[in-house]
Amino acid sequence: MIISHNLKMYVQKLRSSNLRPTKQRLKICQFLFDRKKTFHFTVEALNKKINKNVATKVSLATIYNTVEAFTNAGYLKEILTSKNKSYYDTNIKSHHHFYDEGSKELTDIHYSQIKLSRVPVPPKGKKIKNLEVVIRIQK
């Protein structure tokens, strides 16, 4: 296991969200956040990457639990797509996506690339949590 100099930071981060900094969670934090660029992933893909060539594997259930916990804590954002697979994004800033139906790949669209000049009022008693634009593209 690679020891990240960011480990302490992740411990704090987890603590501040009332999540115990367990080995598994820290490992997943490092994998997700020790990088220059944000990225998209599915749980299946994350599981494969995390458990590739390691002695002690993190169980799939724990990966599911952790991704959900991180999403609730605001470390990850779930991306809307069609079809039955959940995509997550380590970029939690407001932004949008191209979704290529052929390759099923997602590409970020920077927030400033889309401008909404008119947004509807939410139904009574509800407030807007977020707004996502997905542009489906094809050849």
Added chain:
Amino acid sequence: MIISHNLKMYVQKLRSSNLRPTKQRLKICQFLFDRKKTFHFTVEALNKKINKNVATKVSLATIYNTVEAFTNAGYLKEILTSKNKSYYDTNIKSHHHFYDEGSKELTDIHYSQIKLSRVPVPPKGKKIKNLEVVIRIQK
């Protein structure tokens, strides 16, 4: 089975998409399109409704096949949501949705309610198929 005066219309519609007008497809057409308002559904819900109190049931596999065929033919639109369930919409016109995370319900937003003043250029070799805005709401 209720005989719709729109039956002939559906036969034509199916033929024009190279889909054989089978009993099952016509039944589903009637259920989906013989109404004043468009609506959203999941395959599971459609299956229940179609097969409620009928002598000869349409099999679930056929319902899946038909929904896919109708989507490819442009009679239905798949809606983007989180989580592993596909929603379809009989409203194929460009429009958007509120998605209530609590109740998991979708509400239409008329396309004129949202105005985009800036839309990005799609990647090379690709073109925009459609653009959807999903506004997540919560209490």
Added chain:
DNA sequence: CTTTATGCAAATCTTTTGCACCTGA
């Protein structure tokens, strides 16, 4: 008669759950 669709059950895939064991505070 030939092609395409249907029905059923089994298979697959993703996600959730129950529960015994472990671990961080």
Added chain:
DNA sequence: TCAGGTGCAAAAGATTTGCATAAAG
């Protein structure tokens, strides 16, 4: 110690697939 987390395997839920039968053209 003890509440919360993990691992495993089983269960659940959604969708797909294979194949024999039936219906459409």
